[in-house]
Every structure is written in structure tokens, then in C-alpha cells.
Amino acid sequence: MRRSWWKVLCVICLGYTVIGGILMPVPRLNIINESIRNLYYHVPMWFTMILLFTGSFIYSIKYLRGGNLRDDVYASQLTNTGIFFSILGMLSGMEWANYTWGAPWSNDPKQLGTAMSMLIYFAYIILRGGLKDDEKRAKISAVYNIFAYALMIPLLWVLPRMVDSLHPGNGGNPGFNQYDLDSNMRMVFYPAVIGWFLIGLWIATLKIRWGLLKFEKENNFQFEFEKNHNNNA
């Protein structure tokens, strides 16, 4: 176990979210009723996805500036974990929508924007799978990743706000913080976001460490050379 204090914090926050999220009082509202508790689980999926994609975006820029293939491992594994969380967010959202909006898919602009963004990121995986040369794969996918991130921001945060949407905070619907997210819910929601952030980072670091091990095994000779080169310089 490496650097484990934040992993302990993650377990504490998420344990509290699982127990407190069910037992703590919530506002009594029509239509959503008890399902308002999904806020603690569905929404942090997207927050975690954004965090991981932002990390991936930063490492892609870092790769393009420095040309270190280890940054490419970071970028690709952060994106993979982000896609994992986006799938969880989409599935949980569709389940929630089925019982509150009446159908799992109602062509809500935020749903559509997210689906487009997910397809863009799926293409990232396909693109990486199709290129065999390490350097070429790293360079092309880094550039692609930067464009994917630049597209995700308007698709998720700008366009859904400009049209009518069933999501709160869009098209005249009030955001949760204005009326519904009362102090009782904040007491669970904020630790929940921290906990989900940390578990996302934890999974991502595991995948990155595994990716680095694989990379170093494959490029053992190159790695040694680089080390000697750095020592001489």
C-alpha cells in the first residue's frame, strides 16, 4: 500500500455516504420522493469523470511538451477510468430517469450531450487500439484527447443550459443548490463527492502503476539507457 492516508479518508467518506446517504433526513418532494438520495451516488459519478478527464487532459499536454512516454501511460489510464465512471453515471442516470421522468431515455439535452461525449471518448480507445507504434500512438492520441476534452466542456456544461432540459439547473429548472439541496443533504453530499473523487483516483493510480510496470517491462532496454543518459547529463 503506497501513500495510504487518503485511501483511509476515501473509505471513511464513502462508508459514511453509504450509511448516511440512506439514513439521513432528506426534503420531502413530489415526483422524486425518496429517490432524491440518488444525488449522493449518481452526480458524483460525473464529477469524478470530469476530474479524471481533466487529469488526462493535463498529462496529454505534458506528453506533447516533454515527449515522455510515461505521461502517455498516465493520460490513457486516467481516460480509461474516466470512461468507466461515465458508464456508471449513464446507467445510474437511466435507472433514475426511468422512475422519475417515465423513461430511461427521453432525449434530454444533457443525456444527448453526454452520450456524444462518451462516444468521442470511446473512439479514443479505438484509436489507441488501432495504432501499434508507441510514439505515434502516444502523439496522435494525446492530440485527440485534447480535442475530446475541449468538446466535452460545451457538450456537458454549456449546450444543455441553453435549451430546455429535465436536469436541474438547466433551461430554467432550478439547480439543486438553490432550493432542494438543504443543509441536511449537504452534510452527506460533500463527503460523498470527496469519497467518490478519491476512489476514482485510487482506481486510476492502480491502473497507472500497472500500466507503468507493463511499459517498463516492454521497454526495459530503453529505460536503462534513458537512466544512464540522465545520470551522465
Add this chain to the structure above:
Amino acid sequence: MRKASFITTLLIPITAIISKAQTANEPEMADTMRSNGKIYVVVLVLATIFAGIIAYLIRIDRKISKLEKNK
């Protein structure tokens, strides 16, 4: 006079019923589950699943740490 008092005696229980119906119209929540304690079963199941996932993550973490040491 008598007619008026008859109407009021009729009206009082009716308004009482209406006001009761309005409190019952409040959004429905899982109050029964909470009052009979079955909600703790749900919490127990969720906590078990969560503990399992965390144990699994810790195991993978340990294995990767071991690999990193052996390289």
C-alpha cells in the same frame, strides 16, 4: 338559527377531514420502512458490498506494490 347551527356542526368534521387529507397529500416517502427498521437491512447489504469492493481494491494495491518491489 337552528338550521345554521346544523350546517356548522356538519361543516366542522368535513373541514377536519379535508385538512387531514391535505397532510396525507404530502409527498410519499419510505416512512414504513424506516419505522419498522427494515431500512437497516438495506444499509447492511450496501455496507457489505462496499466493504467487499474496498477489500478487493486493497488486495490489488498490495499485489501491485509487491510487483513494483520485485522489478
